[in-house]
Amino acid sequence: MKDNSQIRVVVGMSGGVDSSVVAYLLKKQGYDVVGVFMKNWDDTNDSGVCTATEDYEDVAKVANKIGVPYYSVNFEKEYWDGVFKYFLDEYQNGRTPNPDVMCNKEVKFKAFLDYAMKLDADYIAMGHYAQVRRDTEGHVHLLRGADANKDQTYFLSQLSQEQLDKAMFPIGNLEKPEVRRIAEEAGLATAKKKDSTGVCFIGERNFSKFLNEFLPAKSGKMKTFAGEIKGEHYGLMNYTIGQRKGLGIGGDGQSNDPWFVVGKDLSTNTLYVGQGYHNEHLYADSLDGSKISFIAPIEERGLEFHCTAKFRYRQKDTGVTVFLNEDYTKVRVEFDEPVRAITPGQEVVFYDGAECLGSATIDCAYQKEKVLQYV
Amino acid sequence: MRHIYLDNAATTPMVAPVIKTMTETMSNVFGNASSTHFHGRQARAILDDSRHLIARSINAKKDDEIVFTSGGTESDNTAIIETALARQSEGKHLVTTAIEHEAVLKSMKYLESLGFEVTYLPVDQRGLIRLTDLKNALRPDTILVSVMTGNNEVGSRMPIHEIGELVEQTTAWFHTDAVQAYGLIDLDVQADKIDLLSTSAHKLNGPKFLGFLYRSEKVKIPSLLKGGDQELKRRAGTENIPAIAGFAKAVELVNVDEKKIRQKKYYEFKQQIVKGLQMAGIEFEVNGEIIKNNLQHVINIWFKGCKRDALLTNLDLNGISASAGSACTAGSVEPSHVLTAMYGANSPRIEESLRFSFGVENTVEDIDYLIAQLTKIIKKSRGNS
Secondary structure, X not given: OOOHHHOEEEEEOOOOHHHHHHXXXXXXXXXXXXXXXXXXXXXXXXXXXXXXXXHHHHHHHHHHHHOOOEEEEEOHHHHHHHHHHHHHHHHHOOOOOOHHHHHHHHHHHXXXXXXXXXXXXXXXXXXXXXXXXXXXXXXXXXXXXXOOOOOOHHHHOOOOHHHHHOEEOOOOOOOHHHHHHHHHHOOOOOOOOOOOOOOOOOOOOOHHHHHHHHOOOOOEEEEOOOOOEEEEEOOHHHOOOOOOOOOOOOOOOOOOOOEEEEEEEXXXXXXXXXXXXXXXXXXXXXXXXXEEEEXXXXXXXXXEEEEEEEOOOOOOOEEEEEEEOOOXXXXXXXXXXXXXOOOEOEEEEEXXXXXEEEEEEEEEEEEOOEEOOOO | OOOEEOEOOOOOOOOHHHHHHHHHHHHHOOOOOOOOOHHHHHHHHHHHHHHHHHHHHOOOOOHHHEEEEOOHHHHHXXXXXXXXXXXXXXXXXXXXXXOOOXXXXXXXXXXXXXXXXXXXXXXXXXXXXXXXXXXXXXXXXXXXEEOOOEOOOOOOEOOHHHHHHHHHOOOOEEEEEOOOOEOOEOOOOOOOOOOEEEEEHHHHOOOOOOEEEEEOXXXXXXXXXXXXXXXXXXXXXXXXXXXXXXXXXXXXXXXXXXXXXXXXXXXXXXXXXXHHHHHOOOOEEEOXXXXXXXXXXXXXXXXXXXXXXXXXXXXXXXXXXXXXXXXXXXXXXXXXXHHHHHHOOOOHHHOOEEEEEOOOOOXXXXXXXXXXXXXXXXXXXXXXX
């Protein structure tokens, strides 16, 4: 057995509390720890301040405190090409992309992994709330994080065996309060730092405003499926299925129920709205997906199997039956019960108990075999 | 692990005689050089001696032409900004080069924001300006020409003597940033017709946060900092006597012979690196050129196909401190404006070059170790890709 000090682990340090504790725990276990900060987005503002600075400063403080070398690597190009272009494309197509899924697939477990290998890493470690288990045949399985509230397997569900093979998730077996407690006890500067919210490159900015800097918004009609015009929308990409906020319609319909986005039609640039959280147009019973990726070999389950699924991050699991085509390029997923606001562009992630099997990207939702008008 | 420092263009370690001078001064003298009592006179004596020694080192006409500052940045800022503000009634045009240090370039940018006009002279692939470009840039309203003595990234040496003669025929003043060159080559402000010259102590094994600005008798500009009347009203703020004594000691150590010895030693290091890498079969090119006339403490190398951040990190993990230009505030390396000016913004050299800079403590064995590590890292990275 190799002594831990002979095992180099390159830790992706973001300047947050989770990856800080990862580095701390690994160092305590005697590993040869190297911290690397990824600079993925050039957001130098007009006064020349790049907002990644604060995060890097925190990486420096934490790494110095625990006594590990730290570096910064620039993946702006990789992020732009692998994540941001996809992000814009999806919005342009009226869908709601998940850049965090793509960031893991293209940057953290690709560009970063390659970079770590150049630094002679034996493993890379990340602050995700997820766990990996290796079976007797040498396959890696991805398991939910112990903190059900924080589980991040949704975002890791598109990774391959090769991408997870070198991965360590040292806080995957912990709950968030425990992670904060460890950080505080160790005196890490990030112990009380606020969790980051939203998409990394947008940060705390106004999402629509940001998006409209890149994609010109084309305003159009807001209608009910009955054809009644309810107002103007300011660009279809600014709305997502099931959204209530920002429609600006009072309860002046058939009831006093609030209004929701219940459909989109890209060809006529129309946003469909309907009343009530439980509006019938928001409920689907099946979906079509593509870009299928399973983490461990799935063949023994056959092309048709029952499992559970999530259709967005932090949603409760729903029982589903999966129907794969022969070459795994298309999937039909039928739900045990109807699910609200299935959103094209998001992932449908499959689980078997604690294990995350993999995922597909949602293309189209159905209600009783009828296509729901979502893009 | 062995740790080798090859980033002497960034800063240098203080050498024992400097440390000894400084600690002795600190222990024995604490007075304020402006005070008129015994303790003040004690400090003043050290200040005067140091100033004299330093004035001699660049052949200044008078000791009073040397003004101690907090370092290269303050010297550059003072020379450029205060000259512009003092002379704006005569003209609002300045000339500099594309490869100056940020302390010069950002002062120029600041002046542009105040309505001054700045001409940035281009450089060729050797890192040199053309005198004809300078000639063409000079105008009746040009008030200052600021050209560095030698470059901090590629070691190119500008034709300071010729520039001085050219500028002397105009009404402009001539400033040179000699932060990298001072202590390595002989400087003569009279022979080279220099009006303003910036230096920094920590680049020649002296203390940090100290430098001087040479300003010839004819240059009348106020202190950048507003305050007391220290340094004959030229620089407000109480002088750091122990550091100034240490600076003078550092300057004394690099006498004419010592400079020659260092230039020769570093030139040989460059040859050793080039031969070593060639023998190891590494594909590379030197950015700029290796010639006897240059500043020899800097070598900048393009490792074709190898990204600089991975190279730098790998070198550091193997005990070698080198550089690839200035880091951004988020720790990643910014594209070098020097290499950009020499080779164009699209050149792969910008992403694939490293700078090694030598100091008095480096040995032939250090360079052998560098070559061995570079070879190992580059062969592995090329094998992977």
